[in-house]
Every structure is written in structure tokens, then in C-alpha cells.
Amino acid sequence: MEYVSPFDEAVLEATPLAPRPESLAGRTVALLDITKNRGAPFLDRVEERLRARGAETFRISKETFSRPAAPEVIEEIALRGDLVVEGLAD
Amino acid sequence: MLAGGPTLLVFVHSDCPTSALALRHLAAAEGAPTRAVIVAEEPPEEAARLARRTGIRSAVLSQEPPYELSRAHAVEAVPTAVVVDGGGVATETVVGWDRAAYERLLGVSLPDRGPATKPGCGSRTVEPPAEGGLDELEDMFERGFTDGLPVIPPTRERVDAMLGGRDPARSLGPVPPSQGEATLGRVAACAVLAGCRPEYFPVVVASVEAALEPVFNAHGVAVTTQPAGVAVIVSGPARERLALNSGMGALGPGTRANMTIGRALRLVLTLTGGALPGRLDRSTLGSPLKLGLCIAEDEERSPWESFHVERGFDRDASTVTVLAADAPLSVSDHRSRTPEALARVLAHAAGAQWSPFWWPMDDYSLFVVCPEHAAMFASAGWSKARLREAIFESATRPAGELKRGEATPLVRSSADDAPIHKWTDPERILLLVAGGEAGRFSAVLGPCDGMGTRPITKEVRWST
Numbered sequence: 001m002e003y004v005s006p007f008d009e010a011v012l013e014a015t016p017l018a019p020r021p022e023s024l025a026g027r028t029v030a031l032l033d034i035t036k037n038r039g040a041p042f043l044d045r046v047e048e049r050l051r052a053r054g055a056e057t058f059r060i061s062k063e064t065f066s067r068p069a070a071p072e073v074i075e076e077i078a079l080r081g082d083l084v085v086e087g088l089a090d
Numbered sequence: 091m092l093a094g095g096p097t098l099l100v101f102v103h104s105d106c107p108t109s110a111l112a113l114r115h116l117a118a119a120e121g122a123p124t125r126a127v128i129v130a131e132e133p134p135e136e137a138a139r140l141a142r143r144t145g146i147r148s149a150v151l152s153q154e155p156p157y158e159l160s161r162a163h164a165v166e167a168v169p170t171a172v173v174v175d176g177g178g179v180a181t182e183t184v185v186g187w188d189r190a191a192y193e194r195l196l197g198v199s200l201p202d203r204g205p206a207t208k209p210g211c212g213s214r215t216v217e218p219p220a221e222g223g224l225d226e227l228e229d230m231f232e233r234g235f236t237d238g239l240p241v242i243p244p245t246r247e248r249v250d251a252m253l254g255g256r257d258p259a260r261s262l263g264p265v266p267p268s269q270g271e272a273t274l275g276r277v278a279a280c281a282v283l284a285g286c287r288p289e290y291f292p293v294v295v296a297s298v299e300a301a302l303e304p305v306f307n308a309h310g311v312a313v314t315t316q317p318a319g320v321a322v323i324v325s326g327p328a329r330e331r332l333a334l335n336s337g338m339g340a341l342g343p344g345t346r347a348n349m350t351i352g353r354a355l356r357l358v359l360t361l362t363g364g365a366l367p368g369r370l371d372r373s374t375l376g377s378p379l380k381l382g383l384c385i386a387e388d389e390e391r392s393p394w395e396s397f398h399v400e401r402g403f404d405r406d407a408s409t410v411t412v413l414a415a416d417a418p419l420s421v422s423d424h425r426s427r428t429p430e431a432l433a434r435v436l437a438h439a440a441g442a443q444w445s446p447f448w449w450p451m452d453d454y455s456l457f458v459v460c461p462e463h464a465a466m467f468a469s470a471g472w473s474k475a476r477l478r479e480a481i482f483e484s485a486t487r488p489a490g491e492l493k494r495g496e497a498t499p500l501v502r503s504s505a506d507d508a509p510i511h512k513w514t515d516p517e518r519i520l521l522l523v524a525g526g527e528a529g530r531f532s533a534v535l536g537p538c539d540g541m542g543t544r545p546i547t548k549e550v551r552w553s554t
Contacts, residue, residue, distance in 0.1 A: 003243060003245060003246075003279075004249040004258075005244075006244070006276050006358070008268070008276065010271075012268075012364075065540075066541040
């Protein structure tokens with residue numbers, strides 16, 4: 001029997017994870033604050049730990065946690081960062 | 091297709107792990123001296139999905155029953171590789187997975203991943219016919235075409251009837267969070283699944299259009315840990331046209347139009363939009379409202395202007411309003427003898443919603459006022475604006491009483507005797523009359539907080 005699918009097959013496939021780096025030395029890590037409560041102190045600590053392991057870091061924020069990041073934010077992370085850490089919830 | 095030298099035809103299907111193993115190797119061999127052409131015993135959509143799943147970028151041929159190409163080459167198992175020369179004659183056949191044989195036939199070395207040989211699976215040509223197999227309704231669960239309840243299978247005929255001549259390819263836009271395109275075909279499929287009759291479809295379409303307005307923030311509402319669902323409020327002549335129940339049991343089960351319209355929108359958000367509970371829908375507890383809810387306004391028993399007129403539409407228009415909200419909280423009041431007292435009871439009930447001490451909220455609460463309560467306000471000559479103001483003013487507490495547990499920055503920074511309202515503005519209070527003639531039970535649907543979501547109203551267009 002043929003059915004009309006409610007799914008959009010084009011977006012169903014999972015995107016594979018990027019390869020994991022073996023070392024953080026010399027890598028640039030984007031620290032994304034989604035502006036949830038206490039995300040900044042969490043990222044402060046993560047930043048401290050990453051720098052101690054030889055990583056470069058930069059901070060970037062979403063305008064609001066409740067919507068997807070603006071294209072400019074995603075672009076900047078992609079251009080400047082090798083990895084990203086997101087402070088997700090409060 | 092076969093001009094210009096030998097070609098390797100590789101027969102596969104998507105239920106066969108050995109086929110997937112062969113395809114993943116072939117994905118690494120694109121550009122080999124001998125061209126491989128994949129022939130999937132699958133409909134086109136499934137063939138494309140199999141290719142994406144295994145990394146195949148070249149074209150994949152689809153064949154459907156009775157699988158004439160497979161039968162022409164006597165394929166009984168998959169994968170089967172058949173070397174066909176420039177004249178279309180088969181010169182060699184490899185059944186199952188055999189890396190060395192594939193390397194020889196393709197003229198390349200293949201990555202050394204997984205077993206070097208592996209038996210295949212039965213070809214679709216040797217499978218028994220589907221009749222008598224999986225029950226059609228069980229098949230819907232297998233496909234994930236469900237919210238957990240049984241659905242009506244969206245056959246082509248049923249979806250065409252739902253579309254009523256509308257273009258199935260027309261898109262209402264991408265649905266967050268997965269950004270699946272809400273084509274009218276998919277929206278109609280969801281309406282069929284939900285159990286809608288075709289005459290409900292314009293209301294379903296209007297509800298999807300409303301939910302996809304950026305200010306509704308369907309993304310935030312879909313993925314949040316809070317339990318918010320989406321209520322669909324129908325106002326105007328659509329109520330009678332579709333026999334929506336706005337009377338006894340208006341928020342409960344029993345009427346097809348109410349139950350299925352709300353569910354259809356929910357299925358669009360969940361299936362087309364990918365907001366599957368436990369996956370991208372991260373709601374801690376969820377709520378029965380997430381199955382869908384369609385509320386119709388009882389305009390005849392309402393002493394006030396219609397909900398849609400209040401929202402700026404013509405009296406003769408039918409509108410759909412979507413509201414992100416919590417499940418209804420019932421408020422009993424059989425004792426109040428003045429409108430002031432009754433407004434105070436409603437306000438106190440709503441004051442505890444979201445979190446009892448989280449005041450003020452810049453979000454919407456919907457009060458569904460039962461006819462007996464509405465009559466009390468009407469007999470005192472109260473307008474909607476007067477009731478809204480009374481509820482707003484009654485839900486006021488000194489900041490000192492709110493400085494416990496989850497308190498807002500405003501409360502924490504205010505003097506203890508500073509008055510704080512539950513809402514930032516009386517306009518955050520929505521009022522609607524519905525329910526049975528007897529019984530003094532109103533209800534309030536609490537707010538969805540922090541998403542910046544706003545109720546969105548769209549006019550129902552019956553003919554497009």
C-alpha cells in the first residue's frame with residue numbers, strides 16, 4: 001500500500017558527528033552562551049580548563065536561548081572555531 | 091545506460107544488512123574503472139534514503155513490484171552483482187558480499203572494513219506478498235506515523251480527498267525544530283492521520299500557518315523542557331460549519347472536529363517538524379495538551395464580542411488562534427455572589443500557574459469562562475475589559491510574599507511592600523466563553539514562559 005508520508009525525508013537523516021580531535025593544543029574553541037541563567041559562570045570555568053590544556057578560546061552569545069542561533073553566530077563559530085562548547089541549560 | 095563498456099549492476103534492498111555493507115564499500119569506490127549502478131528493490135523515496143544512509147552519491151535506480159529487472163537477471167538474494175557487457179549481456183554474477191570479487195570486477199581496491207565475505211538476504215522477488223502480513227494499522231506504528239495512538243492510514247486516495255484539489259507541493263514553510271517542509275501534501279497526511287474530515291482541512295491549514303509565524307516561536311515551544319502544548323481556538327461561523335463543540339465538555343473528548351483538528355496540528359509539529367517526545371521535544375513531563383486541543387468559542391452564550399472580533403477580524407470571519415499553553419486548570423466557584431469575588435477566585439487560581447512565586451509573567455493565560463460565570467459578569471454589566479482588569483488587579487501580592495523559591499529579578503530587587511502583579515499587562519489575559527449551561531467550573535490555561543511566544547490568529551480561507 002502506498003502512503004503519503006508526514007515526514008520530510010530530506011531532513012530526517014542524522015548528520016554524522018565531526019571527527020574528534022586528538023589534542024586541544026593549538027585548537028580554537030568557541031564557547032557559546034545561549035543566555036540561559038548562569039551559563040556565563042559555567043563557561044568561565046570551562047574556558048579556564050581549556051586554556052590550561054593549550055586551547056585558544058573565544059566567547060559568543062545567542063540573542064535568546066529560545067530560538068536557533070542567528071546565521072551570523074553560526075558563521076562566526078564556523079570561521080573562527082575548530083570546536084564548540086555550548087552552555088545549554090540552567 | 092549500458093553503452094560504453096561493462097557495467098556492474100548491484101541489486102540491493104534496505105532491509106538487508108549485507109546490502110548496506112556492500113553499498114558502504116561501493117560509496118568509497120565511486121570513480122572506479124568499471125561503473126557500478128545500484129538497483130534498489132525499493133520505491134524511489136526509500137531508495138534515496140538507502141543511498142543517503144550508506145553514503146552513495148551516484149544515481150540509484152528504483153524498482154517496485156514486480157521487480158522486473160531483478161527477475162530478468164534471476165536475482166534471488168541481495169546483494170547480487172551482475173556484470174553486463176556493452177551489449178547488455180550478463181557475463182558474471184556474484185551473490186552476497188565478497189570483497190575480493192568486487193575489487194576484481196570494479197578494478198579498484200576497497201577499504202578493509204568489516205567482513206571480507208558475508209551471505210546476503212532474500213531478494214524482494216522471493217518474499218511472500220505483503221497481504222496477510224503486518225496489519226495496516228500496526229504498520230502505521232512501525233513507520234512512526236503516530237503520536238502513540240492509532241491513526242487513519244494516509245493512503246493516496248484519502249490524502250487527495252483531504253487536499254480537495256489544492257496543490258500538494260505548495261509549502262507553508264519549514265517546521266521547527268527539524269525544518270521539515272510543511273507541504274500541503276504532508277499537512278493533509280497529518281490531517282488524515284489525525285482523523286479529520288476533508289471539510290476541516292482549511293482550519294488545519296490556518297492553524298499550521300499561525301504556528302509557523304516567527305513570533306509564535308514554534309522552535310522554542312517544541313523543544314522546551316516545560317510541558318507547554320499548543321491550544322487551537324476556533325471562533326466564527328467555522329464552529330457551526332464543522333459542528334465543533336463549544337458547549338458541554340468543550341475542553342474534553344467526544345467531538346470529532348475538536349479532537350482531530352488539534353491533533354492534526356500537533357502531528358504536523360511532531361512528525362513533519364521532528365518534535366518527537368524524548369528526542370527533540372525535551373519536555374520533562376509533557377502534558378495531555380500535547381496530544382492537541384481545539385477549543386471553540388460559544389459565541390451565542392457569550393455576553394461579549396467574539397474572540398476574533400476582539401482580535402481585529404470581521405464578525406463574519408472564521409479564525410484560528412494558536413496559543414502555547416499549559417493544560418487547563420479547573421476553577422470551581424459555586425459560592426461567589428458578586429463579580430468582584432468571582433474575578434478574585436479566577437485570579438488566585440491563575441496566580442499559582444507556572445510557579446507560585448514567579449510574578450510577573452510577560453506571557454499569556456487563557457481563561458475559559460463557563461456560561462454561568464459569564465452570566466454573572468454580564469448581569470453586573472461587566473465588559474471583557476472590565477473583567478480582564480479585575481483579574482489583573484486581584485492577582486497582586488506584595489514582593490515580600492514572593493521572595494521564596496523561584497522568584498523573578500523584579501521581585502528580588504523590590505521592597506517587600508511593593509505590589510507585584512501576576513502578569514506584566516492586563517492584555518496578557520485572554521477570555522473566552524465555552525462550556526455546558528449548568529455548573530460553575532471555569533478553567534485557565536497557564537502560560538508558556540520564556541519563549542517570547544505570542545498567540546497568533548489567522549483567518550480560515552475555505553477555498554484555497
